[in-house]
Amino acid sequence: MSIQLEGKIERKGFGPGTWALVTTDGETYELRKAPTDLQKDGLNVKVSGQIRDDVMTFAMVGPVLEVEQFEIRD
Amino acid sequence: MKRFLLLVLFLVGLGWALTTYPGLATQGTYNSIILDFREDVGAAQIESQLEAIAQQHLVSPRYNSEFSLDDHIFVVKGDQSLLKKLQQSPLRKLTEYIEPNYIYSKYAIPNDPEYGKQWNFRSINVEQAWDETKGKDITVAVIDTGISPVPDLENTKFAAGYDFVNDQAEAKDDNGHGTHVAGTIAQSTNNSFGVAGIAYEASLMPLKVLSAEGGGTVADIAEAIRFAADHEADVINMSLGGGGESSLMKEAIAYAHSKNVVVVAAAGNSGRNAAEYPARYPYVIGVSALDAAGNKTPYSNYGAGIDISAPGGLISGEDKAGGILQNTVNPLTGESVFEAYQGTSMAAPHVAGVAALVKAMGVEHPDEVEEAIKQSAFPVKDDNLNEYGAGRLNAAEAVKVAGRGKFSFKDFFRWLRDNGYLNPRFWFDGGIIALWPKVLMVLGSYLLAWFLKHYFPFAWTWSMATGLVMGSSGLFFLRGLYIYDAPQWPFRLMGSSIPELGTAIQATGLLNPFFASVLIPLALIALLLGHSQLKWFAIGTTIGVSVCLAVSAVMDPALMWLGDGAIARIFLAGNALLCLALARLVLKPEGRIAS
Numbered sequence: 001m002s003i004q005l006e007g008k009i010e011r012k013g014f015g016p017g018t019w020a021l022v023t024t025d026g027e028t029y030e031l032r033k034a035p036t037d038l039q040k041d042g043l044n045v046k047v048s049g050q051i052r053d054d055v056m057t058f059a060m061v062g063p064v065l066e067v068e069q070f071e072i073r074d
Numbered sequence: 075m076k077r078f079l080l081l082v083l084f085l086v087g088l089g090w091a092l093t094t095y096p097g098l099a100t101q102g103t104y105n106s107i108i109l110d111f112r113e114d115v116g117a118a119q120i121e122s123q124l125e126a127i128a129q130q131h132l133v134s135p136r137y138n139s140e141f142s143l144d145d146h147i148f149v150v151k152g153d154q155s156l157l158k159k160l161q162q163s164p165l166r167k168l169t170e171y172i173e174p175n176y177i178y179s180k181y182a183i184p185n186d187p188e189y190g191k192q193w194n195f196r197s198i199n200v201e202q203a204w205d206e207t208k209g210k211d212i213t214v215a216v217i218d219t220g221i222s223p224v225p226d227l228e229n230t231k232f233a234a235g236y237d238f239v240n241d242q243a244e245a246k247d248d249n250g251h252g253t254h255v256a257g258t259i260a261q262s263t264n265n266s267f268g269v270a271g272i273a274y275e276a277s278l279m280p281l282k283v284l285s286a287e288g289g290g291t292v293a294d295i296a297e298a299i300r301f302a303a304d305h306e307a308d309v310i311n312m313s314l315g316g317g318g319e320s321s322l323m324k325e326a327i328a329y330a331h332s333k334n335v336v337v338v339a340a341a342g343n344s345g346r347n348a349a350e351y352p353a354r355y356p357y358v359i360g361v362s363a364l365d366a367a368g369n370k371t372p373y374s375n376y377g378a379g380i381d382i383s384a385p386g387g388l389i390s391g392e393d394k395a396g397g398i399l400q401n402t403v404n405p406l407t408g409e410s411v412f413e414a415y416q417g418t419s420m421a422a423p424h425v426a427g428v429a430a431l432v433k434a435m436g437v438e439h440p441d442e443v444e445e446a447i448k449q450s451a452f453p454v455k456d457d458n459l460n461e462y463g464a465g466r467l468n469a470a471e472a473v474k475v476a477g478r479g480k481f482s483f484k485d486f487f488r489w490l491r492d493n494g495y496l497n498p499r500f501w502f503d504g505g506i507i508a509l510w511p512k513v514l515m516v517l518g519s520y521l522l523a524w525f526l527k528h529y530f531p532f533a534w535t536w537s538m539a540t541g542l543v544m545g546s547s548g549l550f551f552l553r554g555l556y557i558y559d560a561p562q563w564p565f566r567l568m569g570s571s572i573p574e575l576g577t578a579i580q581a582t583g584l585l586n587p588f589f590a591s592v593l594i595p596l597a598l599i600a601l602l603l604g605h606s607q608l609k610w611f612a613i614g615t616t617i618g619v620s621v622c623l624a625v626s627a628v629m630d631p632a633l634m635w636l637g638d639g640a641i642a643r644i645f646l647a648g649n650a651l652l653c654l655a656l657a658r659l660v661l662k663p664e665g666r667i668a669s
Contacts, residue, residue: 013389014343014373014417015251016405018288028344030316032289053318057289058218058251058419060315060342060350060375064289 002048002068005029009043018059021047028062035067044073104174107157109135111146115168120146123165131156149175186226186261188269188412191399193366194385198424200272202470206477209273209430214259214309215302216423217295218252220245220282224410226268226401227253227278230260235280236301238294245280249288250402252280254415255313257400258423259430268401268412272427272469273434279307284314286405292317295352296326299337303330308433311426312339312358313419315350324355331357336433336440338426340418342375347459349379359429359444360463363387363421366396368466374418376461381444382451384467386421389414428469435476446475511629515546515571518621519614522654526617530661537611544611545595545618547571572615573622577634584632587645592652595619599660613660620653 007023012030019034031038032052038045049067057064111120124135127150135150150156160172183189183201195201213233220237221227223246237245247253256278261271281298283290295314302310303326310330327337341362342350353360363374363386370376371388387397397414404411425447432443450472451465519542532538543549548571563579570578572594576586595616602612627646632638636645 012343015254015288015415015419016249016413030289033287052289054292054320055289056284056292056295056314056316056351058284058314058340058417059288060340060344060418061373062344064316 002050003065004046004048005065006046006073007044009038009040009045011041012059012061014059014061018057018061020059020061021045021065029065030057030059030061030063032057032064032066035070037072038067038070046071046073104176105151105153106149106175107152107160108138108171108173108175109148109150109160109165110170110172111148111168112170113146115146119168120148123168124148127160127165131159184264184270185266186263186268186270187266188399191395192269194387194398194420194424195270195272197364197366197368197385198272198428198467199470200270200428203272203428203431203473206473207275207431207434208263209260209276209427209434212273212276212308212430212434213279213306214273214276214311214426214430215279215281215298215305215307216252216256216259217281217283217298217302217310217312218247218255218314219249219284219286219288220247220252221256221278221280222247222253222403222408224253224257224401224403226257226262226265226410226412227260228267229262229265230271230274231277233277233279233305233307235282236298237282238298238301239282239285239290245282247280247282247403248286248405248408249284250405250411250413251284251288251313251415251419252282254398254400254402254413255311255419255423256280257402258398258420259311259427261400269399271400272424273430276427276430276434279305290314292320292323296320296323299323299326299330303333303335307335309336309338309426309429311423312337312352313417313422315340315342315353317351319351323352327352327355327357331440334438334440336426336429336443338422338429340422341380343373343417343419344375345373346375347377349375349377354379357440359425359447361418361422361425362461362463363416363418364462364466370461371416373416374421374461376459378460380460380463382425382448382464382467383454383462384421384424386418387414387416389416424467428467428472431469431473432476435473437476443476447472450475511625512547512550514629515618515622515625516543518625519543519546519618522621523614523617526657526661530658532610532661535607535610537607537609538614541611541614541616542618543571543614545572545615545620546622547618548574571618571622573619573626584634585626585646587633587636590623590626590633590646591649592619592656595653595656599656603660613657616653616657616660620650620657623647623650623653 005023007021010020010022012018012020019031021029047070049065052064052066055064133150135148138147138149235245260274260276260278263270263274283294283298338359339353341353341360349360359381360379362380362383363371364383365371365388389397394414397416398420399414402413429443432446437443448464450468452468453465454462549569566578573590576589598612602608623646627643631642633642636642
C-alpha cells in the first residue's frame with residue numbers, strides 16, 4: 001500500500017549519514033533509495049512510496065520509506 | 075493460599091539477597107610477603123627468627139626500605155604456600171601481621187597516537203580490563219555493511235565471512251559504517267598508529283547485509299546470524315534495526331543463543347520509547363547510547379528492550395570531539411579515514427567488545443556473559459524510563475566479575491534460566507501495556523473495598539485480601555513464567571484471576587462470559603456465607619471481580635461468543651454492577667452488626 005507524505009528532507013548524521021523525510025507533523029522517515037533530486041538538505045517535498053517493514057538499516061531514525069514518486073514544492 | 079504467597083515472597087526475597095550479595099573482595103597478585111614484628115619484640119629476637127625463616131624456607135628476608143627497620147617491617151620472597159606456612163608458624167605470635175605484598179600496577183596505556191581522543195574507552199575503564207584479557211581466541215561477527223582492511227586493522231585477525239548483498243565470499247565495506255563498528259571492537263592496538271579497539275586480540279568475522287546505501291533485508295540478516303552461529307562466532311554485533319517483528323529473525327537469534335553466541339544490538343536512533351528490532355528480541359542485549367558526560371543521548375531510544383548503555387557519542391555541528399573515533403573508509407573514494415561517528419550503532423560494539431573480553435575470561439553461556447556485563451555496570455539511580463538498562467558499561471568490572479569464575483547468584487540464576495525462564499516479552503514488550511490493567515484492577519479493588527468499608531465497617535482479614543487479589547488480577551506475574559519442557563498452562567491457571575479462569579488453559583486473551591460474570595461470586599457467597607472466615611474470601615472475591623470486569627469493560631472488552639464491541643462492554647459493565655450490588659447486599663447487615 002502506497003502512502004503519501006509531506007515534509008522536509010534532512011540529512012541525518014548517523015554513520016556516514018542518511019537521507020530522511022521529516023513530515024509536517026514531526027514524524028521521521030528514513031528514505032530508501034532516495035532519488036538524487038531529493039538528496040538536498042531542507043528541500044520541501046511531497047513524497048509517495050511504500051513502508052518497507054522487511055528492511056533494517058544502520059541509521060534507525062524511523063520507518064523506512066521506499067520512494068516511488070515525489071514532487072518538489074520549493 | 076497464604077503459604078503459597080509466603081513461598082512466592084520467600085523466593086523473591088531469596089533472589090534479591092543472592093543478587094545483591096557482593097561476594098568476597100577480589101584479590102590482587104603478589105610474589106612477596108610482608109612481616110610486621112611487634113614493637114615489643116627485641117632486635118636480637120627478630121634476627122634469630124629471620125635466620126630461622128631463611129634456613130627453613132631458603133629465602134632471604136630484607137628490610138622493605140631504610141625506614142622500615144624502626145617499624146620492624148620485613149619482606150620475604152614467596153607465594154601463597156609460604157604465606158600459609160608463615161601464618162601458621164610460631165612467628166604468628168611475634169608479629170602484628172603477616173600478609174601478601176600486593177603489586178599495584180599502573181595500567182598500560184596503548185601507544186596509538188590518537189588514543190587520547192577516545193574518551194569513550196576511558197569512560198568504560200577498558201585499560202584495567204586489558205590487564206586481564208584482550209579477547210584472544212574469541213570471534214566477533216560484525217553484521218553490517220562489511221569490513222574493509224583499513225591500515226589500522228593491519229594486526230587484527232579475521233575469520234572468514236560472507237557478503238549476503240552481493241552473494242560473494244569477500245565482504246568489503248562500500249559504506250564506512252561496518253568498518254567503523256569493527257574498529258571499536260578490534261582496531262589494531264599498540265601498533266603506534268591511529269586509534270585503539272576494545273578486544274583487539276579477537277578475530278573479526280565480516281558479514282555484509284547492508285548495501286552501500288545502508289539498508290538490508292530481514293532475510294539476509296537472519297541468514298547472516300545463522301552463518302555466524304554455524305561458523306563458531308562467539309559474539310554477534312548488529313548495529314542495525316527497524317521494521318516489524320519477524321519469526322525468521324527471532325528463530326535465527328534463538329538458534330545463535332542455543333549455540334552459545336552472545337547477540338548484541340543497537341537500540342535505535344529515533345529517540346522513542348522502545349528499542350528497535352532486533353534489540354528487542356529475547357536473547358539480545360539491547361544497547362542505548364551515552365554522550366561523553368555519560369548521559370543518554372537525545373537520539374537514543376530507551377525503555378522496553380534496553381539492557382545496558384554504552385558510549386555512542388554526540389556530535390554537535392562541526393566539532394566532532396564528542397563522537398566515537400575509529401578508522402574506516404570514505405564511501406566516495408574508498409580511502410582510509412579516521413572519522414568520528416555518533417549513534418547507538420557506535421554504542422553496541424562497545425558492549426560486543428566487552429562481551430568478547432568476558433568470553434575470553436572463560437565465561438561461555440551467553441546468559442552468564444550478559445549477567446556479568448549487567449552486574450558490573452555503573453548503576454544509574456532513578457532511571458524510571460529505563461534509559462540506561464542495568465547501567466553504564468564498565469569493562470574493567472565485567473572482566474573482574476568474569477574472572478571470579480562464579481557470580482554470587484550463579485546457582486540461583488542457573489536454576490532460573492535452565493529450568494524456568496522469565497519471559498522478557500511479558501515484562502517488557504507486552505508487559506508494559508498488559509501490566510497496567512492488572513495494577514489498576516488490584517488497586518481498584520482495594521480502593522472499592524476501602525470505600526465500602528467506610529459505609530459498612532468490617533475488619534481486614536487475610537481471606538478478604540486473598541479474595542480481592544483472586545477476584546481482580548490473580549497472581550498475574552505467574553502467567554509470564556515459563557519452564558522448559560513443562561506445560562505452561564498451570565502457570566497461566568495459577569496466575570489467572572477468577573474471571574480469566576474460563577480461558578486460562580487456551581490462553582486466548584478473551585474472557586469466558588460464564589466466568590467473567592456475577593455467577594462465581596454468587597456461588598461462592600451462597601456456599602461460604604455461613605463460614606466466619608471464608609465468608610470474607612467470598613466477599614473479597616466479589617469486590618475483586620467487580621473491579622476486574624469494570625476495568626475490562628473500559629479497557630479491553632473481549633469476550634468469547636460476544637465479540638469485543640458494545641454487547642461485550644454492556645455485559646461486562648452490567649455484571650460488574652451486579653457484583654457490586656451483591657457485595658453491598660452481603661456487607662450491609664454485616665456493617666450493622668459491626669457498628
